[in-house]
Amino acid sequence: MISSVLRATIDDWRLPDGGPLLPTLEAMIRPALMSGHFGSSATLIVGGIQYHLGGERDTRELANLVSLTAGDDVLDVCCFLGGPAVQLAQSLECRVTGIDISQAFVAAASQIARLSGLDHLVRFCAGDAASLPFQNERFTVVWSQCSLEHDQAWLREFDRVLAPGGRLALTFAIRRDNPNESSPLWTLQDVMGLVHGLGYRIDRAQDITERDIEIGWKALDRELSQRERDFTAVLGRDWVRHAHQEFAGEIRAMREGRWGNGRIVATKGRAGDAVASAAPPQPGAAPSAIASRPLDQAALSRAHSNASPSREHGLKPAHSPFRSSWGTDTGQVPHTGHRRWPRQPFWHPSGDMRPFTTGCTPLLHSGHSDQVVLVLL
């Protein structure tokens, strides 16, 4: 029996008064998430406004590792709804520019930033990570969580827009040491070698697979159990069962070494630096092998003054042979020539959402990119 009908449009989003910002935002966007408006991945629907393993905690840890301060001008590549950007701006008062291939995500992220009262610090634009619409050396930090294509064009673009002395903060999927697994993913050592080869000092490189099982997949599974009644009411018993299976499958895949996650924090060299000549440190090695140096303040303030994007947003998806390891449990998604993230491509280069049908009890979708109708049974 239909007990209520919720109609939510992004333009009508309002923050209820009071409450801590991120949970409040989470509650506000929950109907749109559960309606599949932003995609059908169970990770996304259960995880909420931060679409990576570890949520707010991962964002806080990475910010500490890269020593983010209020003086930083951060580019968040593949920003989704801007949850991490809002968290960083709110907690550290740094400036954050988020970029994402999906115009629908960017529109929603911009609305969320405005409602949060953080739009003086945070802004969003649509664009492709393989061809960033920004001037050279524009940012002091290039940041990306759980999104890196294993495509060197991405790393070259990150390097191009990062000011000398700026820092890279990345979490990403990795291939681990399972000799039976033929995977196109880079290993953590591959990423370290590539970043080092671009002239960076590796400050930190860690395999965070075990951590992501604990604070990622298990946390998502707990969240699903705690809110099982709501998820069942909206998405159905089968969806909930599949979501539990999906999280368990990802834990198995990680435990069996089929894939994992890594993170890297690295500092870009400046002209005359010798950072690239030394061998890169081993994963997990203390960064003390390379002394920390002061940032090039002149270059950083030059970067700050380059305030606007230099190119228009040409949405040309990356054509990479890389396939996401997020498909390990259910088989690979056929490569469409577009970014195939997550298992089912749910975005279109035009930014329009595809109808939401996968694995759920039928939900109504208005077909209009900024309007969803959610029926609660």
Ligand SMILES: C[S@@+](CC[C@H](N)C(=O)[O-])C[C@H]1O[C@@H](n2cnc3c(N)ncnc32)[C@H](O)[C@@H]1O
């Ligand atoms: C797993 S989500 C990560 C979201 C975000 N980093 C977070 O942690 O909340 C991956 C994001 O990458 C975006 N994306 C995929 N391909 C992209 C590309 N070529 N350029 C920019 N963004 C892209 C997707 O639209 C999606 O929002």
